[in-house]
Amino acid sequence: MTSSANGSALIEIKDLHKGYGPNIQVLKGLNIEMMPGDRVVVIGPSGGGKSTLLRVVMGLEQIQGGEVRFGGKPYIRADGRKTIIDNDVRKQIGMVFQHYTLFPHLSIMENLILAPRKVHGESRASARERGAKILERFGLGNKADAYPSQLSGGQKQRVAIARALMLDPKLMLFDEVTSALDPELVAEVEQVILNLAGQGMPMMMVTHDMWFAKNVASRVIFCASGVVVEDGPPEQVLGNPREERTREFINRVFHIRA
Amino acid sequence: MEYQLDIGAVTRNMGPLFQGLWITLQLTLAANAIGIVAGFALALLTTSKPAVLRWPAMLFVEFFRCTPAIVQIVWFFYCVPMIFNVFWGPIFMGIVALGLNLTAFNAEAYRASIQAVPREHLDAGIALGLSPTQRILNIVLPQALRNSVPVLLTNGIGIFQQSALVAIVGVADLMYQGKTLATATYRPIETFTVVALMYFAISYPVGQFVNWLERRQSYT
Numbered sequence A: 001m002t003s004s005a006n007g008s009a010l011i012e013i014k015d016l017h018k019g020y021g022p023n024i025q026v027l028k029g030l031n032i033e034m035m036p037g038d039r040v041v042v043i044g045p046s047g048g049g050k051s052t053l054l055r056v057v058m059g060l061e062q063i064q065g066g067e068v069r070f071g072g073k074p075y076i077r078a079d080g081r082k083t084i085i086d087n088d089v090r091k092q093i094g095m096v097f098q099h100y101t102l103f104p105h106l107s108i109m110e111n112l113i114l115a116p117r118k119v120h121g122e123s124r125a126s127a128r129e130r131g132a133k134i135l136e137r138f139g140l141g142n143k144a145d146a147y148p149s150q151l152s153g154g155q156k157q158r159v160a161i162a163r164a165l166m167l168d169p170k171l172m173l174f175d176e177v178t179s180a181l182d183p184e185l186v187a188e189v190e191q192v193i194l195n196l197a198g199q200g201m202p203m204m205m206v207t208h209d210m211w212f213a214k215n216v217a218s219r220v221i222f223c224a225s226g227v228v229v230e231d232g233p234p235e236q237v238l239g240n241p242r243e244e245r246t247r248e249f250i251n252r253v254f255h256i257r258a
Numbered sequence B: 001m002e003y004q005l006d007i008g009a010v011t012r013n014m015g016p017l018f019q020g021l022w023i024t025l026q027l028t029l030a031a032n033a034i035g036i037v038a039g040f041a042l043a044l045l046t047t048s049k050p051a052v053l054r055w056p057a058m059l060f061v062e063f064f065r066c067t068p069a070i071v072q073i074v075w076f077f078y079c080v081p082m083i084f085n086v087f088w089g090p091i092f093m094g095i096v097a098l099g100l101n102l103t104a105f106n107a108e109a110y111r112a113s114i115q116a117v118p119r120e121h122l123d124a125g126i127a128l129g130l131s132p133t134q135r136i137l138n139i140v141l142p143q144a145l146r147n148s149v150p151v152l153l154t155n156g157i158g159i160f161q162q163s164a165l166v167a168i169v170g171v172a173d174l175m176y177q178g179k180t181l182a183t184a185t186y187r188p189i190e191t192f193t194v195v196a197l198m199y200f201a202i203s204y205p206v207g208q209f210v211n212w213l214e215r216r217q218s219y220t
């Protein structure tokens, strides 16, 4: 359906092979093409390689075969035993993790301005001004001088999103960012992501939350055994899957909550 | 004849004990200065990639961890002058011997706290575009240094106590002055009790401070 000759793709993942050591093959020839307007939700069985996929796209992992292109340009490719990653491309991608990754020795504001200052050489004053605005927008205006240990899990994840947005990413990756949270804190984080989606931020994410997936996704990809099993609009993949394996998974995992 | 306690025999002669304590404190502070700085450098070597740097550093650490401190001190006092033909004053020798021992133990403390920085923080650093050096300076070291403070203090107070060993090679520290006084007054019980209390009076508050620090850090 999609033509890989289309130069306007934001991310093209071609025949991606990734393992951990010689005996653990996780991604076995994975192909995904993501358009600039896409909000891709990746679903699939636990241990199926969803985190690995996002980590590869973030440039955190060595790969054993295939390539990833970004905005039509080479980004990551396997070259013999080495992995070549274009750092300038990597800087256009932001990621929020399942685990809390705010730096505990820095205040919230210092967490936000660290990378803009060190990576982009932005002045402290200018970075702080942008940081204050973004915290305000996220309802965290009074937390600038707090430390991560003083925040709830939901607040920490919202700050982590804000920290990534400080760098004006062209693509955001979210790996189960609410699964470590108490249930009552999930909605505030999902709402922030939904707002971003509404503003047209391209994103690729992993979630187990059916309601959220339905509301945020423009496309859902079901990954299992290291390959893409089904790829389509949420109504299809979540509502009326074509593939038997997808149907089985959806019935088993999602219909309990939906 | 019953032994009659006479604490006055000691309290009338506190002068030499305080002189000894002063020497002990000098040994402790100087050894800690060495241990805190050199221990950090050694930890960077033991966590570095090139084997030519890592192996000698690890050997150094293991040597000091796997031999008794008293053997290290005696060896240092007798062998270093003979092998290297250098003759330093006993206090300086004591400082270097204790300092090297502390360096090894502090290197382990630093190494453990460097490795305790969560992997995910480094991933986040990469995702934020920070270079390897920036990640070490801004993410790893600030956390590692802060986490290592309680162990550094514990090691430091340990060396305060271990420093009593240099008395046997003739450094006039608190222990040495205690032995001299006990012999001169025939009052070993009173003398060594007072000496022990003097070590305790300094170690205990520091130990309590470390406990407080650890409790405070576990909340953050």
Ligand SMILES: Nc1ncnc2c1ncn2[C@@H]1O[C@H](COP(=O)(O)OP(=O)(O)O)[C@@H](O)[C@H]1O
Residues within 6 Å of the ligand: A020, A024, A026, A044, A045, A046, A047, A048, A049, A050, A051, A052, A053
């Ligand atoms: N750093 C690693 N070292 C070795 N194996 C790993 C590592 N990370 C993940 N794996 C393995 O790779 C497989 C895929 O993991 P992951 O990508 O986390 O799956 P998912 O996010 O879909 O649950 C699992 O079998 C996991 O045990």
Ligand SMILES: [Mg+2]
Residues within 6 Å of the ligand: A050, A051, A052, A176
């Ligand atoms: Mg995962």
